[in-house]
Amino acid sequence: MSSFSRFTPLVSSLPSTVPFVGPEAIERNRGISVKARIGANENGFGPAPSVIAAIHEAATETWKYNDPENFDLKDALARHLGIGRENLAIGEGVDGLLGLIVRMVVEPGTPVVTSLGGYPTFNFHVAGFGGRLVTVPYAGDREDLDGLLEAAKREKAPLVYFANPDNPMGSWWEAGAIVEFARALPSDCLLVLDEAYSETAPASAIPSIADLIEMPNVIRTRTFSKAYGLAGARVGYVIGTPGTVVAFDKIRNHFGMSRIGTAAALAALKDQAYLQEVIVRIKASRERIGAIARDNGLQPLPSATNFVAIDCGRDGAYARAIVDGLMEHGVFIRMPGVAPLNRCIRISVGPEADMALLAESLPKVLKALG
Amino acid sequence: MSSFSRFTPLVSSLPSTVPFVGPEAIERNRGISVKARIGANENGFGPAPSVIAAIHEAATETWKYNDPENFDLKDALARHLGIGRENLAIGEGVDGLLGLIVRMVVEPGTPVVTSLGGYPTFNFHVAGFGGRLVTVPYAGDREDLDGLLEAAKREKAPLVYFANPDNPMGSWWEAGAIVEFARALPSDCLLVLDEAYSETAPASAIPSIADLIEMPNVIRTRTFSKAYGLAGARVGYVIGTPGTVVAFDKIRNHFGMSRIGTAAALAALKDQAYLQEVIVRIKASRERIGAIARDNGLQPLPSATNFVAIDCGRDGAYARAIVDGLMEHGVFIRMPGVAPLNRCIRISVGPEADMALLAESLPKVLKALG
Numbered sequence: 187m188s189s190f191s192r193f194t195p196l197v198s199s200l201p202s203t204v205p206f207v208g209p210e211a212i213e214r215n216r217g218i219s220v221k222a223r224i225g226a227n228e229n230g231f232g233p234a235p236s237v238i239a240a241i242h243e244a245a246t247e248t249w250k251y252n253d254p255e256n257f258d259l260k261d262a263l264a265r266h267l268g269i270g271r272e273n274l275a276i277g278e279g280v281d282g283l284l285g286l287i288v289r290m291v292v293e294p295g296t297p298v299v300t301s302l303g304g305y306p307t308f309n310f311h312v313a314g315f316g317g318r319l320v321t322v323p324y325a326g327d328r329e330d331l332d333g334l335l336e337a338a339k340r341e342k343a344p345l346v347y348f349a350n351p352d353n354p355m356g357s358w359w360e361a362g363a364i365v366e367f368a369r370a371l372p373s374d375c376l377l378v379l380d381e382a383y384s385e386t387a388p389a390s391a392i393p394s395i396a397d398l399i400e401m402p403n404v405i406r407t408r409t410f411s412k413a414y415g416l417a418g419a420r421v422g423y424v425i426g427t428p429g430t431v432v433a434f435d436k437i438r439n440h441f442g443m444s445r446i447g448t449a450a451a452l453a454a455l456k457d458q459a460y461l462q463e464v465i466v467r468i469k470a471s472r473e474r475i476g477a478i479a480r481d482n483g484l485q486p487l488p489s490a491t492n493f494v495a496i497d498c499g500r501d502g503a504y505a506r507a508i509v510d511g512l513m514e515h516g517v518f519i520r521m522p523g524v525a526p527l528n529r530c531i532r533i534s535v536g537p538e539a540d541m542a543l544l545a546e547s548l549p550k551v552l553k554a555l556g
Numbered sequence: 557m558s559s560f561s562r563f564t565p566l567v568s569s570l571p572s573t574v575p576f577v578g579p580e581a582i583e584r585n586r587g588i589s590v591k592a593r594i595g596a597n598e599n600g601f602g603p604a605p606s607v608i609a610a611i612h613e614a615a616t617e618t619w620k621y622n623d624p625e626n627f628d629l630k631d632a633l634a635r636h637l638g639i640g641r642e643n644l645a646i647g648e649g650v651d652g653l654l655g656l657i658v659r660m661v662v663e664p665g666t667p668v669v670t671s672l673g674g675y676p677t678f679n680f681h682v683a684g685f686g687g688r689l690v691t692v693p694y695a696g697d698r699e700d701l702d703g704l705l706e707a708a709k710r711e712k713a714p715l716v717y718f719a720n721p722d723n724p725m726g727s728w729w730e731a732g733a734i735v736e737f738a739r740a741l742p743s744d745c746l747l748v749l750d751e752a753y754s755e756t757a758p759a760s761a762i763p764s765i766a767d768l769i770e771m772p773n774v775i776r777t778r779t780f781s782k783a784y785g786l787a788g789a790r791v792g793y794v795i796g797t798p799g800t801v802v803a804f805d806k807i808r809n810h811f812g813m814s815r816i817g818t819a820a821a822l823a824a825l826k827d828q829a830y831l832q833e834v835i836v837r838i839k840a841s842r843e844r845i846g847a848i849a850r851d852n853g854l855q856p857l858p859s860a861t862n863f864v865a866i867d868c869g870r871d872g873a874y875a876r877a878i879v880d881g882l883m884e885h886g887v888f889i890r891m892p893g894v895a896p897l898n899r900c901i902r903i904s905v906g907p908e909a910d911m912a913l914l915a916e917s918l919p920k921v922l923k924a925l926g
Contacts, residue, residue: 188770188772188797188798188799188800189772189797189799189800189802189803190744190746190772190773190797190799190800190803191743191744191772191773192661192714192744192745192746193660193661193803194659194660194661194662194663197659197660197661197803197806197807200806200807201806202802202803202805202806203805204624204625204805204810205810206624206810206811207624208621208623208624208625210623210625210627211623211624211625211627214627223620226620226621228619228620228621229619230619231619232616232619233618233619238615238616241611241612241615241618241816242611242612242615245608245611245612246602246608247788248603248611248785248786248787248788248789248820249598249599249600249601249602249603249785249786249787249788250593250596250598250787250788251578251596251598251781251787251788252788253578253580253581254574254576254577254578254581255574255578255580255581257580257581257584278648278809278812279809279811279812281809281810281811281812282809282812285809289564289567290563290564290567291562291563291564291567292564293564307810307811310810314806314807344562373561374560374561374562375562376560376562400558402558402559402560402561403560403561411621415618415619416618416619417618417619417620417621417815418617418618418619418620418621418622418814418815418816419618419814419815419816420811420812420813420814427558427559427560428558429558429559429560430558430559430560432559432572433559433560433563433567433572435572435573435574436567436570436571436572436684437567437570437684439648439649439651439652439655440574440575440576440651440677440680441576441649441651441677441790442648442649442651442652442790443790444788444789444790444814444816444817445787445788445789446611446788446789446814446816446817447814447816447817450618
């Protein structure tokens with residue numbers, strides 16, 4: 187293929203394959219329709235009716251750029267969290283914000299610490315800026331806080347990524363351990379504490395805002411994609427000190443937020459009653475997934491998220507065969523990418539119709555695999 | 557302010573001020589309501605009714621991530637333009653795509669050629685990656701193709717930005733001159749041909765797709781923000797050779813596009829009849845703006861865009877006073893940032909109510925200024 191000849195050496199060195207395969211691509215490539223979309227940790231219960239109404243109302247305003255300062259959404263989040271607007275930055279989902287954070291800290295060769303098998307999009311961004319990934323294995327299916335701390339110190343890394351609750355395992359630490367970890371990190375090491383799943387976690391697992399808000403080397407990332415049911419709207423935010431958070435303004439796409447997505451997020455934040463309802467449904471769905479797993483002789487792991495990792499008791503090839511087999515029945519799920527996590531499959535919560543199809547399909551798939 | 561101590565030297569060196577002031581910020585800061593929003597080159601005629609319907613329909617699907625491959629939108633654009641899907645990349649508006657292009661080519665110190673007073677967001681991205689801006693003055697209120705070519709060669713620049721039609725002046729070149737310019741550039745200099753306003757330009761001003769599609773060092777950027785009336789949806793795209801365009805996949809935010817915005821763009825592309833109607837209205841509104849200017853003794857410049865630059869005949873301070881004065885009447889407009897372009901004000905097209913308020917307010921403002 188005829189390509190421009192003078193991309194940077196870094197960009198030239200990056201793989202040109204698309205790293206993320208969506209369910210739509212699987213449908214196109216395999217000619218199968220997804221009937222139960224329970225693989226991408228979306229929220230099949232959907233956003234609140236009040237949010238749908240807000241989207242309808244905002245539709246006619248979509249000829250306008252969104253406010254580049256995201257004032258209203260920052261203001262609402264600040265009130266909701268009991269912090270200042272200056273403690274917040276808004277971006278196109280946590281994925282987009284992670285890209286900005288990596289860009290702020292990483293130059294070619296910079297060591298960056300994360301868990302082996304942790305969130306691949308973070309790794310994608312680190313590679314994209316030429317960073318050197320230093321990975322720490324999970325311990326007992328949880329990210330290893332002691333190991334991450336040791337690696338960050340050993341490598342004199344300026345950046346460490348830690349998700350609580352964790353994706354892809356659904357595991358979590360208690361707040362006290364996380365605060366201790368954050369305080370033990372060198373002050374010149376930035377902790378990205380990814381809390382995309384914070385709303386569905388036990389309250390005891392989430393540090394209070396006050397616990398970390400004074401620390402310039404901690405950025406917490408949160409999203410409207412999970413419990414709020416707005417994955418397609420692309421609205422995420424970060425919480426940090428004003429001095430740290432202002433750095434986003436230096437490099438972000440100031441007109442990157444969609445107007446309708448922002449209106450949807452504002453409405454979703456306002457409707458906390460619906461959020462609480464959905465969290466109850468998510469927890470019930472986690473139980474349902476666990477029961478289906480056990481009915482089939484598989485072992486569900488505890489989860490604080492909107493998905494459940496299920497130990498299938500064998501190797502990655504076996505788990506992959508289950509993932510592929512379920513897709514034959516129209517059940518889209520995913521699985522962790524590296525051993526030993528990849529003995530598991532990962533199933534997102536969803537409405538009862540999805541669960542029923544899972545319950546019906548899983549025994550067939552397991553039987554066919556023997 | 558207490559900030560993280562170890563951002564990259566480049567990020568540390570960037571200014572932390574918000575570079576783009578939206579009308580919402582002016583409203584907040586000055587306590588004035590915008591009644592005529594004709595400053596940001598949006599399209600106040602709005603998107604098609606069919607697009608509003610598509611947004612309503614997509615609302616309930618917004619719990620799903622958008623297809624990271626943007627297959628359907630690429631497919632529709634490819635058919636519309638008579639090219640392959642592999643000639644296209646999709647992104648969060650031209651602004652987001654420009655950031656990616658700059659990242660692909662620019663390292664600290666890299667010379668980048670653009671016009672003095674050209675699109676500031678491009679300059680923002682160049683600064684953000686440490687590039688060295690080499691600017692060429694406009695000639696006769698048009699970007700100076702000969703000057704840009706000479707500067708690109710002299711500096712051995714790997715990147716040159718040229719908008720046709722141009723923002724902020726609304727001027728344009730004929731297609732033949734642009735193709736000649738593209739072919740005269742060294743093959744290791746990437747031309748960003750920004751065609752955000754292509755739909756409202758004379759057909760003779762836009763090179764055919766075939767004219768440039770074989771050139772690995774040409775990327776054309778287009779958007780749904782202007783003629784299609786979807787600025788708030790954040791959907792832009794680039795056209796280039798497959799080998800060049802694939803580079804976007806190496807670094808883009810694969811899940812950055814909103815699901816509703818994508819659905820809106822698809823519907824907008826389908827409704828070419830509405831687009832043609834709107835283009836007629838845009839042209840009529842340009843005439844109306846020109847007439848209002850002349851009625852007030854000001855000189856409208858020819859425009860191929862959805863805005864009109866108006867020569868106010870004095871210096872930048874005078875034009876700024878007109879911009880500020882109109883805002884007092886609720887009329888939001890903007891102006892070019894540097895001399896000699898800043899003898900002008902820049903007014904975007906809009907519905908008749910906006911034009912009527914402009915016609916009513918402008919003489920008052922000019923009279924007050926004397």
